[in-house]
Amino acid sequence: xxxxxxxxxxxxxxxxxxxxxxxxxxxxxxxxxxxxxxxxxxxxxxxxxxxxxxxxxxxxxxxxxxxxxxxxxxxxxxxxxxxxxxxxxxxxxxxxxxxxxxxxxxxxxxxxxxxxxxxxxxxxxxxxxxxxxxxxxxxxxxxxxxxxxxxxxxxxxxxxxxxxxxxxxxxxxxxxxxxxxxxxxxxxxxxxxxxxxxxxxxxxxxxxxxxxxxxxxxxxxxxxxxxxxxxxxxxxxxxxxxxxxxxxxxxxxxxxxxxxxxxxxxxxxxxxxxxxxxxxxxxxxxxxxxxxxxxxxxxxxxxxxxxxxxxxxxxxxxxxxxxxxxxxxxxxxxxxxxxxxxx
Amino acid sequence: xxxxxxxxxxxxxxxxxxxxxxxxxxxxxxxxxxxxxxxxxxxxxxxxxxxxxxxxxxxxxxxxxxxxxxxxxxxxxxxxxxxxxxxxxxxxxxxxxxxxxxxxxxxxxxxxxxxxxxxxxxxxxxxxxxxxxxxxxxxxxxxxxxxxxxxxxxxxxxxxxxxxxxxxxxxxxxxxxxxxxxxxxxxxxxxxxxxxxxxxxxxxxxxxxxxxxxxxxxxxxxxxxxxxxxxxxxxxxxxxxxxxxxxxxxxxxxxxxxxxxxxxxxxxxxxxxxxxxxxxxxxxxxxxxxxxxxxxxxxxxxxxxxxxxxxxxxxxxxxxxxxxxxxxxxxxxxxxxxxxxxxxxxxxxxxxxxxxxxxxxxxxx
Ligand code: SF4
Numbered sequence: 001x002x003x004x005x006x007x008x009x010x011x012x013x014x015x016x017x018x019x020x021x022x023x024x025x026x027x028x029x030x031x032x033x034x035x036x037x038x039x040x041x042x043x044x045x046x047x048x049x050x051x052x053x054x055x056x057x058x059x060x061x062x063x064x065x066x067x068x069x070x071x072x073x074x075x076x077x078x079x080x081x082x083x084x085x086x087x088x089x090x091x092x093x094x095x096x097x098x099x100x101x102x103x104x105x106x107x108x109x110x111x112x113x114x115x116x117x118x119x120x121x122x123x124x125x126x127x128x129x130x131x132x133x134x135x136x137x138x139x140x141x142x143x144x145x146x147x148x149x150x151x152x153x154x155x156x157x158x159x160x161x162x163x164x165x166x167x168x169x170x171x172x173x174x175x176x177x178x179x180x181x182x183x184x185x186x187x188x189x190x191x192x193x194x195x196x197x198x199x200x201x202x203x204x205x206x207x208x209x210x211x212x213x214x215x216x217x218x219x220x221x222x223x224x225x226x227x228x229x230x231x232x233x234x235x236x237x238x239x240x241x242x243x244x245x246x247x248x249x250x251x252x253x254x255x256x257x258x259x260x261x262x263x264x265x266x267x268x269x270x271x272x273x274x275x276x277x278x279x280x281x282x283x284x285x286x287x288x289x290x291x292x293x294x295x296x297x298x299x300x301x302x303x304x305x306x307x308x309x310x311x312x313x314x315x316x317x318x319x320x321x322x323x324x325x326x327x328x329x330x331x332x333x334x335x336x337x338x339x340x341x342x343x
Numbered sequence: 344x345x346x347x348x349x350x351x352x353x354x355x356x357x358x359x360x361x362x363x364x365x366x367x368x369x370x371x372x373x374x375x376x377x378x379x380x381x382x383x384x385x386x387x388x389x390x391x392x393x394x395x396x397x398x399x400x401x402x403x404x405x406x407x408x409x410x411x412x413x414x415x416x417x418x419x420x421x422x423x424x425x426x427x428x429x430x431x432x433x434x435x436x437x438x439x440x441x442x443x444x445x446x447x448x449x450x451x452x453x454x455x456x457x458x459x460x461x462x463x464x465x466x467x468x469x470x471x472x473x474x475x476x477x478x479x480x481x482x483x484x485x486x487x488x489x490x491x492x493x494x495x496x497x498x499x500x501x502x503x504x505x506x507x508x509x510x511x512x513x514x515x516x517x518x519x520x521x522x523x524x525x526x527x528x529x530x531x532x533x534x535x536x537x538x539x540x541x542x543x544x545x546x547x548x549x550x551x552x553x554x555x556x557x558x559x560x561x562x563x564x565x566x567x568x569x570x571x572x573x574x575x576x577x578x579x580x581x582x583x584x585x586x587x588x589x590x591x592x593x594x595x596x597x598x599x600x601x602x603x604x605x606x607x608x609x610x611x612x613x614x615x616x617x618x619x620x621x622x623x624x625x626x627x628x629x630x631x632x633x634x635x636x637x638x639x640x641x642x643x644x645x646x647x648x649x650x651x652x653x654x655x656x657x658x659x660x661x662x663x664x665x666x667x668x669x670x671x672x673x674x675x676x677x678x679x680x681x682x683x684x685x686x687x688x689x690x691x692x693x694x695x696x697x698x699x700x701x702x703x704x705x706x707x708x
Binding site for chain 1: 351352353356357385386387388389391392433434458460566567701
């Protein structure tokens with residue numbers, strides 16, 4: 001566990017001031033704080049990180065995180081910012097190595113909160129086995145941000161010769177899902193809207209790289225990987241169907257959704273297929289490797305991996321779902337964001 | 344939270360599907376009134392399991408779809424006022440008013456529009472923001488009326504000065520009568536909305552059934568509920584019987600929820616109301632009684648003289664009455680799509696046009 005204490009004298013400046021972004025002494029204190037949290041990689045202190053990458057295939061990705069509230073059951077903006085970028089690298093079949101972290105802080109944010117987020121970043125990076133090698137901090141006027149915005153950029157290396165991309169998907173491929181759907185979106189919604197359910201629904205936020213690297217190490221042929229973030233399973237399957245010019249058939253009864261999450265979705269008028277996840281991915285795998293892949297995915301602690309459907313030839317590139325009562329319907333893209341219904 | 348999985352049981356559902364196929368000898372047109380049922384029908388593909396002779400017509404039971412364009416315009420005008428916090432259910436955000444303006448774009452332009460789950464939340468927001476005006480957009484059928492009534496009643500008890508409601512509530516039975524009385528009516532049986540009847544009971548439905556010689560089955564929302572409701576309705580039609588039957592007896596009683604009815608009567612009285620696409624229906628809406636009129640947003644903000652303009656391409660009225668199918672609308676899928684809707688039935692997930700749009704590839708190919 002973490003045994004760090006925040007190096008900024010809290011009594012003196014308990015909140016972020018505009019001066020924390022001003023380049024002077026306060027900013028130095030802030031940088032010191034991040035260095036303490038993230039550990040000193042060799043390259044920190046220069047204007048740029050110098051990385052030794054022993055591969056000629058590099059994966060490179062960036063994402064920004066704006067989540068309200070900053071802390072939620074099962075995670076917080078810090079771990080989310082690490083896991084999200086690590087997962088994007090993992091979905092390209094890369095081994096995540098290095099991250100940059102950029103903060104946009106709102107004037108008035110408590111240093112204590114920032115410290116908690118920094119510790120969470122440190123912890124998540126440790127679990128995901130990545131180093132934070134460079135970063136940036138800006139402060140914006142009070143009212144111009146939601147406390148903290150984080151941007152993370154990640155670099156990873158590809159150590160195999162598989163082409164993991166939608167274009168590799170073929171009719172006959174099985175679609176594997178690594179766990180239950182919709183927990184992250186509902187967890188956030190529940191706190192944000194102060195909805196009280198019988199149980200606390202925790203986010204599924206998790207780093208996925210280890211699981212993917214294990215599949216690759218076991219010589220499983222992987223045609224495509226995609227993590228299910230905003231837009232949920234339905235959006236991802238639609239994107240892949242179009243990109244690969246195939247049809248996708250899934251079976252509702254095989255898609256795990258926890259009972260409490262299902263209940264919350266009914267109350268809010270949401271369809272779990274469209275709700276955001278942060279630790280879930282689908283893998284498109286040729287039939288012959290399906291069982292072995294499932295076995296590996298299931299060996300991961302939180303994993304209830306299942307085969308949820310298959311890829312078929314279809315000139316309309318449709319995603320269809322066999323409903324629990326046995327009929328078929330199209331799973332379309334959502335128009336706009338999902339909004340709670342009246343009745 | 345426990346779920347009644349038996350109402351989603353594939354086995355029971357298949358049994359009803361088989362029974363319906365067995366007893367159906369002629370073509371029948373049945374209307375489900377409630378948008379929640381339309382949603383289930385589309386979601387579970389229930390229509391695809393029925394014999395081809397049975398046509399399900401999606402009724403006007405989506406409160407989002409039938410809210411008149413002038414009320415939407417008023418809502419947008421109110422939400423634009425700097426002193427107003429405008430509270431609404433989420434699905435009203437994308438409904439186009441005149442000139443395709445909607446609450447969502449107003450929110451993006453800085454309007455303080457907040458999505459709430461219960462009208463009582465709006466009262467809470469009013470208490471927390473004494474220096475702002477909090478307006479609740481009271482939309483919905485008989486199901487949502489009791490909580491609006493409760494919110495107004497509470498605001499009155501607590502003497503809250505900064506809360507008001509823009510009331511757009513509508514009632515189901517008058518809409519059913521309008522559909523049945525139309526010369527173009529083709530509906531032969533009704534699935535009435537279970538949750539509406541949970542509040543109101545079903546005394547009123549007896550009169551309608553007898554007067555218009557039409558079977559009515561009060562039906563729930565789960566797939567098995569709907570299939571059973573259809574089965575009961577077809578059975579009556581095939582036997583030439585006209586009755587009001589209650590499929591949803593686990594929740595609906597003949598008298599309904601008396602306490603809720605009392606509260607509704609305390610706060611509201613009936614009024615004629617404009618239904619989007621259908622027109623004026625006598626005694627089909629609710630308005631605040633005089634003793635609560637200070638909570639009436641229309642009066643408080645004096646918004647009466649508003650120019651409204653409905654898209655002339657949209658034939659949503661005919662669609663909501665089951666007279667035309669969305670695919671018969673010139674604008675369907677061209678000028679009018681879920682991303683850029685002309686009329687409400689294309690916006691709401693329960694709207695018939697949006698439901699058809701999802702299936703367009705199958706319909707056309
Ligand atoms: S398709 Fe669009 S324009 Fe046509 S009736 Fe439906 S909502 Fe109106």
